[in-house]
Amino acid sequence: MTGRGRRAVLPPADHRTEPPLAPxxxxxxxxxxxxxxxxxxxAELPVAELMQRSLARVFAARSAGWNSHMTAQASWITVKAFARFVSELEHPPEDLGDLTTAMLKRWRAAHIGTNSGKSVLRQVRPLLxxxxxxxxxxxxxxxxxRIPKQVPVKQSxxxxxxxxxxxxxxxxxxTARLRIRENTRLLERWRAGDVTEGSREGRLGEILDHLARTGYVxxxxxxxxAVNVRERRLLGGTGSECTWGRLFLSRSELTALAVLLTARFGWNLSVYDRLPAPTTAPSAGGTATVTYQIQVEKRRQGGGWWFSTENATDSGADSAGRLITQALEATAHGRALAARLEPGTDFLMVARMHYPGKRHQHTERPRPVGPLSFGIGNGDAQQWGIRHGLGGAPFQRTRRTAVTREGRPLQHAQGTHESIYMLPDEHVQxxxxxxxxxxxxxxxxxAQAVMFAGAIADTPDPGHGQTVAADCADETSSPWPDAQGGCGADFMLCLACPNARVHPGHHPRLAHLHRELTSLRSVLPDRSWHERWSEHVLRLEDLRDKVGSVAWNAALARVNDEDRTLVHLLLKGELAP
Structure with missing residues (x-):
């Protein structure tokens, strides 16, 4: 099946594919x-004939997987760069087999320092x-x-x-959409017979009907x-806005629409060449909304992943689907004329050419139909950016902006989203x-929550209350009060309380507690140990660092039976506050 859901037609039985390499x-x-x-x-390459033929053979073998002239031209440009490099060597090799390691090292050193150079190396290497x-x-x-990755320089x-x-x-x-809408309303009134025959509106309606059917006034x-427009005074001039622009978008206006679509949906410029007119799908809820299904073609995704379907709902002025509704309105006459001139043509991005008879230069886009062309080219994008004082084509940066604002992959992989779009972008940073x-x-x-929150004292204070783990300076101001206004915390939480006071008399018991908790880690499941004991161990280790490891280790020698009993009860949870 084709990407549009139609059964593929087999070629004739005598069909033969011509080999890419000429005899x-x-x-x-x-x-x-x-x-x-x-x-x-x-034969145009400035190298020996043997090398010309060898490069042609590997280029032809490589081209078997190409379906784009842009890919072929990019590879051809790098082949010419390699041929120039070889021709400028002191002793140019006669054939590819004569290339030496030293030559290839010089080739690499000349290109490895820039993004464009790395791209050249990546293009030439598989050929060689x-x-x-x-x-x-x-x-x-x-x-x-290994060739290092290119450093992204485009910013949102x-x-x-x-x-x-x-x-x-x-x-x-x-401006273009309102112009087309106004003329469309007049055309519909004329076709419905609501305009007086012979009046100015009637004569304009007749011209618009001719324009809609042929693409020409x-x-x-x-x-x-030379082309001489009739009724130029009635039309208001011979410019495109006064003539065919009444019902059709110009290529510049179509480019403006593509900029808005890229800003909304994050589509690449190449998507617009073959973007089918969206179809409507059932919308949940009331009839005031309409949902469009948009088929996006991305050939770089590889076989089987060329087509994806996106949904956009028109539910109001700020909704994503509203722009689709406006695009369908602005291109309606162009799409209708294209389908009439060549049945089956149903591309959304259609414009009226300024010079319909001019030779079609854009081999990657569908062929023109009558005076109509489809898609957006790099030249259109460059001219549009210069015309509006933007310094160049806005599509790459607009797409990058849409992706970074959306915060998720749009027609690309998660790894590409993170490494190419998000991490290098200055605005994201x-x-x-x-x-x-x-x-x-x-x-x-x-970190502070699992630190020892109390104070270290040299001697006990008679006014402080005693707990299993420390002395308490003020039980009435506990962070964990009970219903009676006292402290409701477990004794293990004493070291997290700012009222805790630890003096040397506590060191043996706390050092022994730390050792026992550490030994539990080898016998308990990691998850259980972390949930129950890890915070207490961290507080004890923070306290150990404050006391000093020498004093802490020395305290282990002073552990008595009472300390062991209390620690055992603490670990079993049998001591209540």
């Missing part, structure tokens, strides 16, 4: 998922290792050396930057090829400081 051994042709071919001529002559020996070991937007990007996108898309073409501070304070409070 001359120098040209490799890569066919992408859209069916476009892209040739790569290795695919040649049997470079798989083993010192050269193979050099190629097998701060609140001010994010607000500026979203404001620019919202203004442009809202009525026009003539002169012998020189700054926002985490208060969390780390709170955690440190909590840890300190827990």
């Amino acid at each position: 001359d051994g120098l040209v490799v042709t890569v066919v992408n998922k859209a069916g476009y071919e892209m040739p790569f001529d290795f 290792r695919a040649d049997p002559r470079l798989a083993d020996g010192p050269v193979g070991e050099e190629l097998a050396r 937007y701060g609140e001010d930057e994010r607000g500026r990007v979203l404001l620019a996108a919202q203004r442009q898309f809202r 009525p026009h003539t073409v002169s012998p020189s090829g 700054r926002a985490s400081r208060s969390v780390f501070e709170a955690g440190a304070k909590e840890a300190l409070a827990q």
